[in-house]
């Protein structure tokens with residue numbers, strides 16, 4: 001396991017004043033922040049839902065994999081390549097264990113987008129898929145492109161996927177349900193077990209887009225009951241270019257992309273394929289990225305995903321409370337949103353909010369967040385979104401609230 005300094009150990013820090021707010025958190029974020037070179041100079045990074053900053057341990061692991069230890073995997077007969085193969089497969093084991101999976105059940109892909117494309121294109125029973133109104137474009141467009149008929153599940157008043165409605169909408173014609181575990185705009189968490197029960201009742205499978213859940217909630221795929229679970233490494237403090245497709249039925253999917261590594265035997269007449277997950281990893285894989293993602297998993301586990309979840313919940317509670325007191329602000333999403341808070345300010349475009357906040361070194365996301373159908377549902381062209389990570393703290397919340405007061409003054 002990667003060495004982690006004692007400053008990462010939850011230390012029951014007392015709640016501190018944040019403007020007029022109090023945040024109660026159990027993580028020593030001052031210690032944690034020193035491990036993230038990207039956060040130097042007191043940058044208030046509130047865009048972790050887009051991509052997480054990287055701890056030094058992940059940077060070090062990727063530098064070693066690309067330098068001192070570098071070689072290809074699976075092919076070399078020399079020791080360095082054999083060692084790299086062991087490291088690559090060890091990374092698979094670490095990452096699989098993190099989500100309660102067996103190593104042969106996870107295929108490395110470029111990210112959640114590629115994982116959903118893989119399932120949408122290679123699924124042997126393409127037909128009707130039920131999506132929800134809050135999905136990221138990467139859980140909409142692949143289904144459309146691959147020729148599925150798309151139905152849409154509405155949301156509850158507070159912005160969660162309405163599973164009662166899903167139950168009413170689903171018919172035996174549906175062979176797939178694909179929902180986000182946590183909305184990237186609203187932070188709405190999904191009751192995956194119930195979604196699985198509803199889907200399976202009509203004979204449909206359930207794909208869960210876990211991009212925003214894996215970095216902030218304990219995830220145990222074996223317990224969730226879904227059929228496919230996907231996520232991207234870069235939102236889990238790991239490198240870009242690596243993600244995971246989990247399924248306990250990977251072997252039932254035919255290969256998607258052809259090339260080296262994914263084969264058993266190739267002739268011009270007929271090619272046979274390697275078993276899963278290798279058959280889904282055509283070409284030279286993302287070796288460095290897989291090792292970097294395993295280091296990220298080590299990092300998160302050393303702190304504890306439960307502690308990270310509790311920490312982000314405290315920050316969300318404080319921010320929502322502060323925003324609710326501002327007359328100019330409309331808050332979106334449920335009270336129990338996971339790590340993500342979206343809002344609008346009357347008469348001010350979210351891009352202007354983002355630009356003015358940037359002058360105070362506060363980085364939020366402004367736009368449609370790759371969820372245009374959700375914007376339509378909310379009746380806005382865009383939202384401002386603050387999202388938290390393990391390193392976020394009360395100072396970030398205070399800086400955001402101060403910055404919004406400045407936006408109000410400028411536009412008031």
Ligand SMILES: Cc1ncc(COP(=O)(O)O)c(C=O)c1O
Pocket residue numbers: 049050110111112113114136138139180182183184209211212232370
């Ligand atoms: C909920 C959700 N799904 C899918 C994606 C796509 O992830 P990637 O671009 O890493 O493939 C994102 C990224 O923002 C997301 O938040």
